[in-house]
Amino acid sequence: MDTEKRLVVKIGSSTLMSAENAVDSGRITNLVDQVAKLVEDGWQVVIVTSAAIAAGLGALSIEKRPKDMATLQAAASVGQCELSGEYAKAFARHNILTSLVLLTRRDTADRTAYLNARATLDRLLSLGVVPIVNENDTVSVEQIRFGDNDTLAALVACLVGANLLVILSDIDGLYNSNPRANSNAQLISVVNRIDRSIVDACGGAGSVAGSGGMITKVSAARVMMSAGIPMVIAHGCKKDVVLDAALGKSVGTLFCPGEAQHEITSRKLWIALGDAVHGSIVVDEGAKYALIDTGSSLLAVGIIDVEGHFVEGDIVEVRDSQDYVFARGKVNVQSDAISLVCGMSTEEILENSLLAPIAEKPVIHRDDLVVFE
Structure with a gap:
């Protein structure tokens, strides 16, 4: 498997959705334009996208997020179409094909299914396709959910042997304290080791089982660093953020693996991220x-x-x-x-x-x- 210049970009809901709870076509177009430049330069790119449920609720004119699973999964079904259509249209301007890959934990907890998913993504990339990956919210239930697309993005980065994982969110990166509560909080530009102080900066208790927020991003980074894959957390609306991250420019927070890595085989990657x-x-x-x-x-x-x-x-x-x-x-x-x-x-x-x-x-x-x- 050719692992040269492979990039996984995770795009959060806050980056994709407008204030009116609709898919922001302009933001998608901007991000796709950046990815297209990287593809032209020889990169193979996978996009892990959020916002299926949010997009579906907007399309269905449901203003308040429902609590029943059936409506949420119905919204996800509609939203997947909305999102995949926007990505396909934006990439078509650059003559780039996209595909839709929907995963649940069930698809990765089984070793054979994990290897099949890896083979499919590898083949799509070799064909010049940009896979659009999301959790299959239409059928997922609590027991088989990833719980957040940060974990899914880390898994995909491992699956394809990525050179870099970029996680786009509504925050510039990891701060030494909550910037929304502390105006003196400082952005941490480089993390070489995830110790207790880094976990505490997320407001978490050190568990990789958290769901959502900065703690899941840092938990994903911990696995990426063990796997020898650099990871960047950055603001999704920052100009040329994907291009800058891929080119090695300082943007957001870079989690940089050290030279000495524990041996982490594909089996261990599956253990680290592929099962609950x-x-x-x-x-x-x-x-x-x-x-x-x-x-x-x-x-x-x-x-x-x-x-x-x-x-x-x-x-x-x-x-x-x-x-x-x-x-x-x-x-x-x-x-x-x-x-x-x-x-x-x-x-x-x-x-x-x-x-x-x-x-x-x-x-x-x-x-x-x-x-x-």
């Missing part, structure tokens, strides 16, 4: 050190708490004692069994014939673990 989190495992400092600095597997002896209910094969977060998420992985032991050995030494676990098997195998094998540090 089913719970959390809390570990002590010794286990955290072993996972981050020595690349070890997670053993039962280092676990001090378990949250949620999960079974073998589920994806879970790994937290430290300060409730900070620093890894994600696929478990080999169900939560009920783990809870029985929390805080026990290896010797204590081995002395119990029923629990001894847990001590003899990794709770999360290193090959199924993605570390974000």
Whole structure:
């Protein structure tokens, strides 16, 4: 797969919609013109778009967002047509074909489906098409939703082996505090490491399971940096924002991967973004050190708490004692069994014939673990 000069652009609802709750054709045209210039220069581009529901509500003249799922999904169905039509029309001015790719978590949680999605996107790009990707809100329900298109955009960037992910929103980038509440907040132009201070600047508690807002963008950036893919958060209405980001100019906040990267295979990318989190495992400092600095597997002896209910094969977060998420992985032991050995030494676990098997195998094998540090 040719991964040279591949760009994924995520466009948020605030960038696409006018004050009248209608698709802003002018903004789409402006962004498409920028993408067309990059395509002419040899870039392969995927657009991850939001606003299907908002566009559908506007087209249906529904002023207040409904609460029932049927109306929301009906609006998404109408809105997908509205959006795809606008993109197709704007790109047609440059003789560029578009396609519509609708995904749910169900399409990526399964390994085979994940690989099929990757092959389809790869083929579309090789044919010179600009895929327009969105979550399939028409059929998605809570259990299979990505929850935000920042996560979807990160997944797509991994799928296509992007050189850069650009997330466009209604804010200039990541600030050291909320700029809407603090007039002295400063824009952070470059992030080389996502530590607790960066997560706290988002107003989040360190969980990658948040939905919406800056925390989901930074959570996406954490995976991008582990995958070695730079990511930019910038204001979608800024002049030439996509062009500037692709050309390496300073715009918004750049999340820049360091030189030394943890090995993150396609399987690990799938673990990091392709399935919903089913719970959390809390570990002590010794286990955290072993996972981050020595690349070890997670053993039962280092676990001090378990949250949620999960079974073998589920994806879970790994937290430290300060409730900070620093890894994600696929478990080999169900939560009920783990809870029985929390805080026990290896010797204590081995002395119990029923629990001894847990001590003899990794709770999360290193090959199924993605570390974000």
